[in-house]
Amino acid sequence: AHVSAARYGKDNVRVLKTDRDAATGIHTVTEMTVSCLLEGDIDVSYTKGDNSVVVATDSIKNTIFITAKLNPVNPPELFAAILGSHFIDTYSHIHAANVKVITHRWTRMEVRGKPHPHSFLRDGQETRNVEARISRKGGIVINSGIEGLTVLKSTGSAFHGFVRDEYTTLGETWDRILSTDVDATWKWKTFADVAAVREAVPKFNPAWEQAREITLTRFAEDESASVQNTMYKMCEQILGAVPETELVTYSLPNKHFFELDLSWHKGIKNTGKDAEVYVPQSNPNGLIKCEVARG
Numbered sequence: 001a002h003v004s005a006a007r008y009g010k011d012n013v014r015v016l017k018t019d020r021d022a023a024t025g026i027h028t029v030t031e032m033t034v035s036c037l038l039e040g041d042i043d044v045s046y047t048k049g050d051n052s053v054v055v056a057t058d059s060i061k062n063t064i065f066i067t068a069k070l071n072p073v074n075p076p077e078l079f080a081a082i083l084g085s086h087f088i089d090t091y092s093h094i095h096a097a098n099v100k101v102i103t104h105r106w107t108r109m110e111v112r113g114k115p116h117p118h119s120f121l122r123d124g125q126e127t128r129n130v131e132a133r134i135s136r137k138g139g140i141v142i143n144s145g146i147e148g149l150t151v152l153k154s155t156g157s158a159f160h161g162f163v164r165d166e167y168t169t170l171g172e173t174w175d176r177i178l179s180t181d182v183d184a185t186w187k188w189k190t191f192a193d194v195a196a197v198r199e200a201v202p203k204f205n206p207a208w209e210q211a212r213e214i215t216l217t218r219f220a221e222d223e224s225a226s227v228q229n230t231m232y233k234m235c236e237q238i239l240g241a242v243p244e245t246e247l248v249t250y251s252l253p254n255k256h257f258f259e260l261d262l263s264w265h266k267g268i269k270n271t272g273k274d275a276e277v278y279v280p281q282s283n284p285n286g287l288i289k290c291e292v293a294r295g
């Protein structure tokens with residue numbers, strides 16, 4: 001037997017960084033959860049118990065905090081690239097770093113009608129994510145994303161014309177509630193090194209803003225024929241809006257809200273066009289995934 005693949009490191013490293021503008025007194029906070037897993041000539045630590053090749057996960061954790069102190073943590077794409085490159089540059093036997101940066105929402109408070117200089121609120125569990133693979137041979141591959149953005153629309157969603165056979169009980173609908181937790185990613189064209197990522201810095205925040213805006217707008221405005229068709233339109237539009245991306249993915253649970261027949265009680269009409277009271281379903285849920293490439 002032999003090690004066919006291995007990576008190790010520290011997961012769930014929580015970091016909060018404050019950036020204070022001395023001139024304006026305006027503070028910005030960034031909270032992230034970082035994972036950093038290393039690959040390289042480390043097999044003997046698995047096969048022989050030889051720890052001479054192991055950069056301890058505790059040291060990886062320390063490096064994450066030091067890197068956050070000495071470098072910008074925004075955009076997260078740049079921080080991930082800097083962090084991963086540190087390990088390739090510092091340890092000749094480490095050949096790849098897999099960095100995931102999950103940034104949590106601290107939205108600046110509006111107080112007395114004005115943005116507050118140092119107060120923030122957690123407006124949702126939505127996160128902005130970056131997964132970067134920094135490797136000696138393959139450069140820096142970055143996937144940016146949005147996760148946990150929960151949305152619902154109370155009409156503008158249909159689902160009909162699907163396979164009907166001896167397994168089908170689902171009725172066709174031209175008007176249903178649609179709800180999902182958005183998990184979207186966009187893959188950047190490979191960057192040669194950190195310098196190339198620095199050059200692209202002005203593109204990362206606008207790309208996230210556009211991807212989020214496209215997602216919300218298409219979700220709201222599309223007369224959805226299915227989750228599949230609506231998510232494809234989102235992918236197409238993101239590819240069009242962000243030329244430096246080569247691939248977009250969505251993974252959308254279909255969080256069902258069932259109509260409830262109440263006709264047994266005095267003939268109450270509560271289905272179809274009369275549906276008002278629904279039963280939210282925790283499970284099972286549909287799960288619709290796609291990856292859309294250029295061309």
Ligand SMILES: O=c1[nH]c(=O)c2nn[nH]c2[nH]1
Binds near residue numbers: 159225226227
């Ligand atoms: O949008 C939908 N796509 C599907 O594939 C599906 N299956 N059941 N309901 C569904 N809704």
